[in-house]
Amino acid sequence: EAGVAQSPRYKIIEKRQSVAFWCNPISGHATLYWYQQILGQGPKLLIQFQNNGVVDDSQLPKDRFSAERLKGVDSTLKIQPAKLEDSAVYLCASSLVPDRQETQYFGPGTRLLVL
Amino acid sequence: GQNIDQPTEMTATEGAIVQINCTYQTSGFNGLFWYQQHAGEAPTFLSYNVLDGLEEKGRFSSFLSRSKGYSYLLLKELQMKDSASYLCAVRDREDNAGNMLTFGGGTRLMVKP
Numbered sequence: 001e002a003g004v005a006q007s008p009r010y011k012i013i014e015k016r017q018s019v020a021f022w023c024n025p026i027s028g029h030a031t032l033y034w035y036q037q038i039l040g041q042g043p044k045l046l047i048q049f050q051n052n053g054v055v056d057d058s059q060l061p062k063d064r065f066s067a068e069r070l071k072g073v074d075s076t077l078k079i080q081p082a083k084l085e086d087s088a089v090y091l092c093a094s095s096l097v098p099d100r101q102e103t104q105y106f107g108p109g110t111r112l113l114v115l
Numbered sequence: 116g117q118n119i120d121q122p123t124e125m126t127a128t129e130g131a132i133v134q135i136n137c138t139y140q141t142s143g144f145n146g147l148f149w150y151q152q153h154a155g156e157a158p159t160f161l162s163y164n165v166l167d168g169l170e171e172k173g174r175f176s177s178f179l180s181r182s183k184g185y186s187y188l189l190l191k192e193l194q195m196k197d198s199a200s201y202l203c204a205v206r207d208r209e210d211n212a213g214n215m216l217t218f219g220g221g222t223r224l225m226v227k228p
Contacts, residue, residue, distance in 0.1 A: 004157075033215075042119075042202050042218030043158065056215055091157060103148075104216065106157035 002026065004107030006092050012113045018080040021110045025073070025094030031055075033104060034067055034077050035091040043091055049075060050097070082114045117141045119219035121203050126225045127193055135188045135222045137203030148216060149177050149188045150202040158202055162188070190224075198226045 005024040013019050025032050030051050035043035046065065047057040051072035060067070064083070069075040079086055089111050093104040118140040127133040139147070146165040150158035164170055164179035164186060176189040188201055200223045204216040 040220070042204070042220045044218070045215055048215055103160045103163065106150075106159070108157050 004092055004094055004105055006090075006107040006110055008110055009108060010111045010113075012115065013082055014115050015084055016081040018078065019082055019112065020076050020078045021090050021092075021112075023075045023077070023092030023107060025075075025092070026096075026105055028096060029094035029105075030072070030097045031095045032069055032075050033093040033095075034075070035093065037089045037091055037109070039088070046077070079112075082112075084114050087112055087114045117205070117207060117217045119203055119205060119217060121201075121219045121222045123220065124223045124225070126227060127190075129193055129195060129226055129228050131193050132189065132191050133193060133224065135190070135201050135203075135224065137186045137188070137219055139184050139186070139203070139205050139219075141184075141205050141207040141217065143207040144181060144205065145208055146206040147177075147179055147186050148204045148206070149175075149186075150204065152200045152202060152221065154199070161201075193226050195226050195228070198224060200224070 007022050032049045034046045036046055037043040046060045047067045048055040049069040052069050065079055067077045089109040091109045092107045095104045121137045148163050149161040151161050152158040162170055162177035164177050167179055169178045174191045179186045200221040202221045203219040206216055
């Protein structure tokens, strides 16, 4: 079974530029999550989708971050404009619903460096 | 608010046993997860507890006490490849509609020969 795919793996941009990340979840997984993981910290949930609807985006900085999941499969996360403090790894995860443990499976992440 | 605490770093010797503790204070509780994350890689699922007690999976075991807001991950017969960060995460939604996890900062474990 293929895992969660993300691209690009690495991105370097200057502050005030825009950037977009792409995620393809495990086939059949209805729930998709975007996390931000700053170096040395645990992942922080930014947004959760159930199919193509948003379940929770309370921690998404909506003035600069946006995300969509058209057709309930792939998702994109965009930052516009980027700030220095956005430097982090952006992890995408998916889970199968219903599932007893609802384990989340993570992709390899996109490392973003904002200069 | 949500608060999940775990030690920042631990060091242990190859072949030994190590216990990584996690305490949590969350608005609700619907399960606790442990993930392993090697440097530069994605977190991978290790264990899940929703009822009090011990869950054993090979060399790894996880314990939960809901009344104390406490969990630990026990790693036996440590191997060098166990050097990684261990993340404690709590699912605090009661209705299963969210499945949102709140993560602790992670414990970086270094296994020495």
